[in-house]
Amino acid sequence: MPIELPDLPYPRTALEPHITAATLDLHHGVHHRAYVDAARRLLEGSGLEELALEDIVRRARGRLFEQAAQAWNHAFHWTCLSPRGGGEPGGRLGDLLARRYGDFPRFRDEFAHAALGLAGSGWAWLVQHPDGSPGIVVTHGASTPLTGAGTPLLACDLWEHAYYLDRQDARDRYLEAFWNVVDWEAAGKRLR
Known part of the structure; x- marks a missing residue:
């Protein structure tokens, strides 16, 4: 069967205190x-x-x-999260984000602005467009950039079940916690 529940790539306590x-x-x-x-x-x-x-x-x-x-x-x-995550991306991904957004804090601000602007449930994505440039995409519900031309590099789940137990309705606090566990190395390896 092609659809299976994968094991988490880390122990269930590994992302604490950021994600319990x-x-x-x-x-x-x-x-x-x-x-x-x-x-x-x-x-x-x-x-x-x-x-x-x-x-x-x-x-x-x-x-x-x-x-x-x-x-x-x-x-x-x-696969976008890691107990050794956080910080800023280096290498080619860091260079691409700096070129597109000016610097990493500006990228983070734009990503958060897009994620917080989503009414309802969905996803915030860092993608690589066909021209090689990075971009931020927000999708509603189950929609995914997998069905488009861009390559997904990083996903942030914006459904309430991703954060309600830890942060209640505070999506902004969840996003702050998310940055502490982002696996930039994995995202960089997805670049074309």
């Missing part, structure tokens, strides 16, 4: 699992059963798309 084990238990163990289970049920008889999850997301429509995209978005999101 209780939040990861709910976010990964309940919500992500529910998306995977629903996508697997909807996949039966769709004609897409033999495809990889990324290809299912690119070709599916309706409820199957929503559930498969959420399964993919979440699996990607876990």
Whole structure:
């Protein structure tokens, strides 16, 4: 079956105090699992059963798309976080962000502004456009840049289940915590 719940790439307590084990238990163990289970049920008889999850997301429509995209978005999101994360990106990614945004604090401010501007649930992404430049994309619901021309480099989950236990309705405080666990090395390796 092409849709599986991946293990977290770190222990459930590894992101504390920024993201608690209780939040990861709910976010990964309940919500992500529910998306995977629903996508697997909807996949039966769709004609897409033999495809990889990324290809299912690119070709599916309706409820199957929503559930498969959420399964993919979440699996990607876990790889964007690390207990050794935080700081500023270096190397080529750092250079690209400095060239596009002026400096890292300005990039962070623009990312936060876009994320806080989303009404409702969704995702904030750092993507690499086909011309090689970085960009910030905010998607609503299950939408994902995986279905577009850009390459996803980094994802920040903006659904309440990502932060409610730790931060209640304070999405801004969640974003501050997010920067402490961002895996810039992983994001840099995704550059084309």
